[in-house]
Amino acid sequence: MAIRLHNTLTKRKEEFVTMTPGVVRMFVCGPTVYGLSHVGHAKTYTQFDLVARYLKKRGYQVTYAQNLTDVDDKIIRRANELGMDPRDLATEYEKHYLDDMAALHNTNVDVFGRAHDHIDEIVAQVQQLIERGHAYRLDDGWYYDLTTFPGYGKLSGRTEVKAEDSLARVDENDQKRNPGDFALWKARKPGEPYWATALGEGRPGWHIEDTAITEALFGPQYDLHGGAVDLIFPHHEAEIAQMEAASGLDPLARYWMHTGLLRVDGAKMSKSTGNFLTIRDILKTADFRTLRYAFLSQHYRSSMELNDTTLEQARAARRRVENFARLIDRNHEDSPASAALARNAREAIFERLDDDLDTPGALAVLFDYIREQNRREEPPGTAALALLRELDELFDAFDLDDRTTDDAEIEALLARRRELRQARRFEEADEIRKTLHQRGIVIEDTPDTTRWWFTEEVTSV
Structure with a gap:
């Protein structure tokens, strides 16, 4: 049976056919590294880790790439609050993110692309858009003119920002030609990082980072693009508009996969709203296997409540x-x-x-x-x-595997408990029950024997 995937672009399940037989080029939007990652990230990246594992299991040669946004308004604001250099802040939280992914066993990403490392490619892509008539300049940088790309909205089915959309990265400027136009290159501001380029002194807009990185890694088209459902609009629409307009090729990605959101107390988990629990916090109370099972027992396109x-x-x-x-x-x-x-x-x-x-x-x-x-x-x-x-x-x-190595020890403890009970030393026998319970083992006495099994995580040895 062939693999069939729900393609957000076509709104239906389709047989998975790659551009090069047997080869998958897969990109998933990574985090902006300005703080500790939350368990919403854990859900998305665990589910895409499974996608990569499964495609490899089915015989594909997979290159799984993920970007790390290390130049961004959020990073600059956070760095100013802490009195840090933005680059140092991004480097610190990138390490924390990679450590968190390793703790969750999400280890199938082959390439991490950082905006800092692709400035030349970003500038070159913006120049392509300028030359093709898709960009215009204002006092604060270069903007994408959405009216020049008729395909805008084909992924999400809409073109305008709604009240429920995140406005954190909407580039405000009264001089924009269209309300939805977004920044490609932001002009230098005092106290902010910048690069001296043919576009002027400045830094990248958010959306352009991803398409410049994927073009450098995969070319203008590739097989599979993934991310959480809240990135469909406007971020993924912007990616499509940028790359397809710059290259003249359609589609940017043949298949688009989106994971459902993680909710806490009925609300979307988000750093910007303060409604979030870090991966490090949750790993203090639940081991990585339990978390992976929780995420993977749900369909990747479904939202889920974590409690x-x-x-x-x-x-x-x-x-x-x-x-x-x-x-x-x-x-x-x-x-x-x-x-x-x-x-x-x-x-x-x-x-x-x-x-x-x-x-x-x-x-x-x-x-x-x-x-x-x-x-x-x-x-x-x-x-x-x-x-x-x-x-x-x-x-x-x-x-x-590891659990089987404890059998002999556990049986010896149960034998000792039986001896203590026969000797009516019930308090000492109960201490053995408590010890086993702390190790996540429940015991049940029957007329003939004592049964035991694992139920909860080990809390102490």
């Missing part, structure tokens, strides 16, 4: 998989019937993932398989383990 209940449900679900993995006899060769059960589950899982990365559907198949396998008298064996390992190569949300 304690969401995390508890994600933790419980991944524990079900891990508890199943603990029961696998890793030396047992499955019978043909059991092996077929695993093989059929794998085929169904990949059918779901081929259908616009339907991760909820794929996980539903996995849990159906686990339920069916648990009903069988034959214990799960190597086929079951191979299925879990392959799925975890994509999700990276399950601890399939």
Whole structure:
């Protein structure tokens, strides 16, 4: 079955066909590095990490690029507040961002493009737009004239800013020809970083950074562009207008993918509104696997609410998989019937993932398989383990190995607890229960034995 993706540009699912067979050039809008990244970023970049992993799994040679906005109004304002050089501020928070991505195991980006490193390409692209009649100059810099590009709005279906849109990067100037015209190159202002160029002394506008970087990396056209849904307008519309007008080629990207927003208390997570929780904060209370499961158990195009209940449900679900993995006899060769059960589950899982990365559907198949396998008298064996390992190569949300190394120790503690209970030393026996609970292990006494399983994250050793 071919991969089918929902293309924001065409508003429908389409078979994924790359410009060069077997090769994917993929770009996702990265953060503006002026503060710690929030868990909304974690959702978007975890879901695109899965996209890159899956395309590689399906045999594509993937180059995944992401920009880092390190020259921007927000950075300058924040640096002035802190009394820092804007470049130093951006460098500091870029490192924090990369550390956060590594902590989440979002490690599939191949190239990070920084605005500072592409000033020449930015200037050259603005010059192309000037030469083709798409740009005009005002006192405070060069602007894009939207009336010169009839295709503006084809991604979002609209051309004008609405009240609910973020206005943080709308370039205000009473002299603009059209209200939606945006800055390509901003003239030098006192106390701000600048470059001396053929466009005059100044610095890039926000939108032009991305298209200059992607043109330098991929040329004027490539396969897949991604980002959060709130970037569709005006940012991604501006990218299309810039690159397609500068190159004369259509489309800029063949497929556009957008992730749904993360909400807290029913509101979009955003630094500008103050409604955000940093990745570092959330990792103090939830491990990376639970977070990855929470994000990947939702369809990437869906919005989701993040709260304690969401995390508890994600933790419980991944524990079900891990508890199943603990029961696998890793030396047992499955019978043909059991092996077929695993093989059929794998085929169904990949059918779901081929259908616009339907991760909820794929996980539903996995849990159906686990339920069916648990009903069988034959214990799960190597086929079951191979299925879990392959799925975890994509999700990276399950601890399939480390838990098994604790079995002997845990059984020894339970044996000691039984001895203490038989000796009516209940207080000491209860201390063992508490110790196991702190390690995320629940125990249940039955007439014949004591059962145990993992439920919550380890909080202490």
